[in-house]
């Protein structure tokens with residue numbers, strides 16, 4: 001088995017490799033990085049490191065050779081139109097290298113979204129299907145990290161969390177849980193071909209749950225204040241993606257419960 005992973009030095013890629021090492025031999029993993037010198041820590045663990053720059057299609061011709069599975073971690077470029085081109089480079093190279101199976105970190109319930117990233121992920125899924133290569137779409141929910149944009153520490157200090165009015169629900173997950181689920185898929189070759197998984201929380205949480213978690217964490221009461229005048233771009237973004245729909249796919253892949261909301265927000269609280 002030869003599992004090639006792009007974006008191997010990123011936060012998600014690193015966690016996936018960390019999890020995968022508990023399931024397969026390091027000799028079965030090939031980590032693709034943008035600059036070879038940044039892959040030394042992988043070499044020290046017995047992992048092969050190859051150059052994999054999404055912007056340099058020529059450099060990708062040999063990168064995926066011999067891959068039984070290629071995990072394409074979506075590009076972190078801020079322009080979704082550029083990301084489509086970058087992903088196309090990887091997909092074309094995968095076809096040339098005769099990769100046996102492409103796995104892609106897509107976005108959860110993209111059909112219900114109207115944000116540019118929803119179209120990017122759908123377009124990439126379709127591009128992968130044009131190759132005829134078996135695929136697995138790992139449709140990652142929004143990372144729970146987005147709570148960082150809500151300024152939780154100010155909310156704790158003021159005893160009030162400011163939100164835009166609405167019946168918000170969040171199917172978010174941690175990278176840690178995603179990595180556990182994705183590593184499980186990668187370690188079971190053949191079982192997940194031509195499937196798509198909606199990797200979300202099994203039951204979405206609400207801002208009431210968040211305020212309760214903050215209160216429980218700090219012992220200081222935090223209530224919600226709905227403010228239609230709030231100036232925070234995150235609410236506009238959240239309204240363009242499907243944060244409500246949920247699935248048990250991730251819990252089933254992991255074989256147990258996901259990280260609780262309270263634990264997931266811990267890194268964003270400094271008080």
Ligand SMILES: NC(=O)c1ccc[n+]([C@@H]2O[C@H](COP(=O)([O-])OP(=O)(O)OC[C@H]3O[C@@H](n4cnc5c(N)ncnc54)[C@H](OP(=O)(O)O)[C@@H]3O)[C@@H](O)[C@H]2O)c1
Pocket residue numbers: 007008009010011012013033034035052053054055073074075076077086105140141142143175
């Ligand atoms: N679900 C969500 O809420 C959410 C939120 C943010 C992002 N995402 C998506 O999920 C992906 C993984 O998340 P993450 O937290 O691991 O992001 P990250 O830490 O920013 O990692 C992104 C990885 O992509 C690599 N990369 C970027 N441009 C590249 C290029 N031109 N060629 C080769 N590699 C390139 C980076 O390489 P270097 O290490 O060399 O920089 C890095 O390893 C992101 O890239 C993004 O598409 C999802």
